[in-house]
Amino acid sequence: MLDLLWTLFIEPLGQQSFQKALIGGSLVAVVCAVVGCYIILRRMAFLGDALAHAMLAGVTAGYLIMLVFFGVSADAVAMFIGSIIAGLITVLLIGFVSRVSRIKDDTAIGVIYTGIFAVGGLLASYFNDLIHIDLYHFITGMVIGVEDADLWMMATVATIVLCVVILFFRQLQITSFDPVMAASIGVPVLLIDYMLTICTSLVVVSAVRLVGVILVVGLLVTPAATAYLICDRLSRMQIVASVFGVTGVVAGLYVSTWIGDIATGPSIVVAITLQFVVVLFVAPRYGLIADWLRRSRFLPQKVVEDVLRSLLKSHPQPVSFAELSGYAEALPDQLRRSLRSLEAQQLVQLDSGQYALTEEGQIESRRILRAHRLWETYLSHVGTPEEQIHDQAHVLEHLHDEDTVDYLDDKLGHPLVDPHGSEIPEDFVHLVPGTVVKSALLREGRGGVVETVPDEFVGVLPKGTRVVAGPRRNDGRIWTLTLEDGSELALDHDQADEVQVRLDSDRTIE
Amino acid sequence: MAEATSESSVGQETVPAVEIENLTVSYGPTPALLDITLEVPQGLLVGIIGPNGSGKSTLIKSILGFKKPDVGEVRLFGESFERSRGRVAYVPQHGAVDWEFPITVQDVALMGRYGNVPWWRDLTAKDKQLAADALKMVRMQDFAKRQIGQLSGGQRQRVFMARAMAQGADILLLDEPFSGVDAATERAILDVLQRTKESGRTLLVVHHDLATAAEYFDRLILLKQRLYAYGPAEVVLDQELLGAVYEGQLRVFRHLHADAHLPAELGTGKKPSG
Numbered sequence: 001m002l003d004l005l006w007t008l009f010i011e012p013l014g015q016q017s018f019q020k021a022l023i024g025g026s027l028v029a030v031v032c033a034v035v036g037c038y039i040i041l042r043r044m045a046f047l048g049d050a051l052a053h054a055m056l057a058g059v060t061a062g063y064l065i066m067l068v069f070f071g072v073s074a075d076a077v078a079m080f081i082g083s084i085i086a087g088l089i090t091v092l093l094i095g096f097v098s099r100v101s102r103i104k105d106d107t108a109i110g111v112i113y114t115g116i117f118a119v120g121g122l123l124a125s126y127f128n129d130l131i132h133i134d135l136y137h138f139i140t141g142m143v144i145g146v147e148d149a150d151l152w153m154m155a156t157v158a159t160i161v162l163c164v165v166i167l168f169f170r171q172l173q174i175t176s177f178d179p180v181m182a183a184s185i186g187v188p189v190l191l192i193d194y195m196l197t198i199c200t201s202l203v204v205v206s207a208v209r210l211v212g213v214i215l216v217v218g219l220l221v222t223p224a225a226t227a228y229l230i231c232d233r234l235s236r237m238q239i240v241a242s243v244f245g246v247t248g249v250v251a252g253l254y255v256s257t258w259i260g261d262i263a264t265g266p267s268i269v270v271a272i273t274l275q276f277v278v279v280l281f282v283a284p285r286y287g288l289i290a291d292w293l294r295r296s297r298f299l300p301q302k303v304v305e306d307v308l309r310s311l312l313k314s315h316p317q318p319v320s321f322a323e324l325s326g327y328a329e330a331l332p333d334q335l336r337r338s339l340r341s342l343e344a345q346q347l348v349q350l351d352s353g354q355y356a357l358t359e360e361g362q363i364e365s366r367r368i369l370r371a372h373r374l375w376e377t378y379l380s381h382v383g384t385p386e387e388q389i390h391d392q393a394h395v396l397e398h399l400h401d402e403d404t405v406d407y408l409d410d411k412l413g414h415p416l417v418d419p420h421g422s423e424i425p426e427d428f429v430h431l432v433p434g435t436v437v438k439s440a441l442l443r444e445g446r447g448g449v450v451e452t453v454p455d456e457f458v459g460v461l462p463k464g465t466r467v468v469a470g471p472r473r474n475d476g477r478i479w480t481l482t483l484e485d486g487s488e489l490a491l492d493h494d495q496a497d498e499v500q501v502r503l504d505s506d507r508t509i510e
Numbered sequence: 511m512a513e514a515t516s517e518s519s520v521g522q523e524t525v526p527a528v529e530i531e532n533l534t535v536s537y538g539p540t541p542a543l544l545d546i547t548l549e550v551p552q553g554l555l556v557g558i559i560g561p562n563g564s565g566k567s568t569l570i571k572s573i574l575g576f577k578k579p580d581v582g583e584v585r586l587f588g589e590s591f592e593r594s595r596g597r598v599a600y601v602p603q604h605g606a607v608d609w610e611f612p613i614t615v616q617d618v619a620l621m622g623r624y625g626n627v628p629w630w631r632d633l634t635a636k637d638k639q640l641a642a643d644a645l646k647m648v649r650m651q652d653f654a655k656r657q658i659g660q661l662s663g664g665q666r667q668r669v670f671m672a673r674a675m676a677q678g679a680d681i682l683l684l685d686e687p688f689s690g691v692d693a694a695t696e697r698a699i700l701d702v703l704q705r706t707k708e709s710g711r712t713l714l715v716v717h718h719d720l721a722t723a724a725e726y727f728d729r730l731i732l733l734k735q736r737l738y739a740y741g742p743a744e745v746v747l748d749q750e751l752l753g754a755v756y757e758g759q760l761r762v763f764r765h766l767h768a769d770a771h772l773p774a775e776l777g778t779g780k781k782p783s784g
Contacts, residue, residue, distance in 0.1 A: 182624075187625075
């Protein structure tokens, strides 16, 4: 077992080519990840692709110039500088085209970078006697076989880019997030943008050596995207992205060494893509599983309210779980979780396996019942066919905010019973002992002292008189108030609304 | 430096927050703004209204100093823009912000301090304190660690108000803060604007809803390339003026007219009591 681990993990480390690949790959992965965060937040992924392709022209031009003018073949520095210049020309041309014409950015990128890539291809093939650029490796990358010159180049790039990112963290953050605000406080937005573009070119040039032109974008954006699924702060996102980048490169290198005959570039990109897929599912907040869990944990209000109403039906008799699952239309699991949540809200209490409403739970369920019956009355009032009333009211009862219920109650003339003849609970939200309410809200037996009287009744109903509500007449359209001397006053809805009464501080009847 | 500050604070009662003098700004052959002259005294909540493309955002850009005027000048507290940079803050339109950007409420407020710190230096404890104070002022301190996308509409607006205050700005420019929010959020945002005004700051707000303009603002700027009217709502929301500015959108105008007139009268009624 140990032998196997040794062969798999430690032995490759002894090979110099593997060491170099590991060091170079890690350096590139870190800068790619750090810069990649800006690339994805600024939605510039396509630009990374463009820069990578434009490189071919730069490499070829650098090679040719050194060969023709200085007689030096395959000068790494010249090819490097050529790539950067080609990248910058590409960016400038893209900016130019989208500024002076009606061509949008993405189209401009497509036109310019393929054009420049093609020029590079043309040069490389025409001068193929002179130029020995390995086009295959340019496209797929060749990390095993990284030379010292490449390592130095990668280290230089990493140093420059990391310094820039650390020094100008705030400026890069604010220009990525809110360029208008940045400009208004005097940040040179354009300069910062160009700085980031140069950094991106540097990073891309060094990454092409690792994974090839086609896959550069993957190395640039995938670790950053993976980190974006987890992190809520830019600085943390950059650190996490670097970790994903480096581990991806290491995993890719090992796998390609083990299997032997596979290209390193694709192997690295497969590794970071797998990381992304895994995180996409398991990320704690923005992942698919988290999303699914959240949705399944979400209790439909309907179920909770059904439970409350079922409990109210048998109140004050407590109910067992089995009985309850007979009443409420809910899956056992949903029902159990609803009860737990209601218990946590102290609306329901559990006593030796039996559920009962607490005082607050009674109020809440009466509120829902009242909404339900008012909606039934309303539906029948607007002519809904009888067989639909119950189901529709069942859906509508979940609209039970105070304003809605008050509106229905008033519009329907404060009905006492619903169309099925069941009593509508009284308006306990407003009928708080000691407060002033419209007498229209009083049910039979409720009493109080008159506070406000319309002029027409001043004679018969002076302020300060104690009244008790009598039974309603004419199908509930006429209210009656009994005075202390036994005389009775009949009011219609409008009048009953205008007569305001301060409720007794204790209830006359239950 | 200290002298200059004390000098300007002495004159603060009288110097207008924003002075725009004969301002003409153009992008092409036709000017976007033509010969605008107006003065906004300190501590007012001012609405900028006008049809699409009437130069509202150009006016904002000119006050921010983004757009060099062809003619004329903008002064903030009596000084040219270069000297008063930092006294004016911009609150972006809701749609212009990437709400999924990995940034917390606290970080956004801290951004307000970036303009006061040279690039080679770190933010100080004092900067952090100022940002925290600003969050407290808009009652968002409890959300400091939240990512901005997890906030409600009104809370989001408040975060950016906090950033503007952390900037130490006395003039706030807001671009359509009420666009795309529900009525309750609109109320909540208005409340923040009003409280900001009460703290002595001056607010200029680009607004598109004529029906609520009279109720929300102390003064209105009616713009369509030229300054059509500037003053209290009952003067600006004049039927003829609106007709002239919104011609071509007359259908919209007719529909709004009844509404626009009503709050205008309310505005007059309110004035003496307020």
